[in-house]
Amino acid sequence: MRFEMHLPSEILKSYVQAFAIQENANESTYKVLPGTSLVIGFQFKGKLSYLENGHEIPLETFGITGLQNSYRIFKNTPETGTVLVFFKEGGAAAFFKNPLHELFRESVSLDNFMLRSELLLLEERLCEASTDQKKIGVVEQFLIARMNPGSTDQLVVAALSIIHKNKGTIRIKDLADQLHISQSPLEKRFRQAVGASPKKFASIVRLKNVIEQQREIETLTRLGYEAGYYDQAHFIKEFRTFTGEPPEKYFKKK
Known part of the structure; x- marks a missing residue:
């Protein structure tokens, strides 16, 4: 597995802790412990799922995962690639109007929060981006366009x-x-x-x-x-x- 962290740009650093590029050449399963902030995943190749009560539950190509109070086991297909956005605690509220506690223990598609046409355009731009930095730049521009800077409580x-x-x-x-x-x-x-x-x-x-x-x-x-x-x-x-x-x-x- 390749997992590389990247710092956000100046305009996003109050809300985003870090970006990460995660790539897996082979099928694998791995455990993730609960964190203290929400995470968005933008898959640009392959498929991810998580295991729960003996079932394999597919994750959406573009999705957000709320806070969890227990570990999760994830599984990826071969040749999987994802841009991850790790928000700061409370930082995701600057990008979503919905009360974020509705996402507790959930992983849902970004379709629930924005137009499908926006996501299709984002998917196209991510596929065209040839380097990690370009992929992160695409995601940063997507977030900046949705940001509400005055929303911090x-x-x-x-x-x-x-x-x-x-x-x-x-x-x-x-x-x-x-x-x-x-x-x-x-x-x-x-x-x-x-x-x-x-x-x-x-x-x-x-x-x-x-x-x-x-x-x-x-x-x-x-x-x-x-x-x-x-x-x-x-x-x-x-x-x-x-x-x-x-x-x-x-x-x-x-």
């Missing part, structure tokens, strides 16, 4: 910062109190901009921090405790949902 930006500062362990009531807003409107604004409720988002941040901090903490019991899991069975259950494996087995591979 600063309250949500502040909420994201607090959640990360607390490594996902903060209670949502305490989060609302720190932001001087009641819990209900905070949750509504957060869901619309980020793609999940504050509680679900904090859970993703919490488990990502567990994985990142594992080498610094001696025992799994201590690791769970440091992440705010006072019930070891609950920690193991949530970790297994997130990664597909219990902590001991997962970390042995690292």
Whole structure:
């Protein structure tokens, strides 16, 4: 597999974390853990699918995947190529009018958000682009044409910062109190901009921090405790949902 990251242009860097070109010459399957932002995939060759409950579910040629709270297994056909757009947390809201929490745990076609004629033109331009940089340039122009720069909700930006500062362990009531807003409107604004409720988002941040901090903490019991899991069975259950494996087995591979 070839996977190369590229930084966005100046005009998009407030909303897009990175672009990536992913190419697979051979058929393969691979696991992807949940992240904290939405991802768009523009396939310029081959086909991708994901496996769920024993079924293979095809992904659209141009599609967006919302936040996930559990791992996914992807499968590609031989000679597959995709341009991936990794948004910053809350960044996708600048390009979509729909409340983004409707995409939680979903992967849907971009047909749901824009004209088919726009996508056909984009597909044609991607096929004509002969280099990685040209392909990314095509996608950047597509995004810039749809961008609404004034759509960033600063309250949500502040909420994201607090959640990360607390490594996902903060209670949502305490989060609302720190932001001087009641819990209900905070949750509504957060869901619309980020793609999940504050509680679900904090859970993703919490488990990502567990994985990142594992080498610094001696025992799994201590690791769970440091992440705010006072019930070891609950920690193991949530970790297994997130990664597909219990902590001991997962970390042995690292």
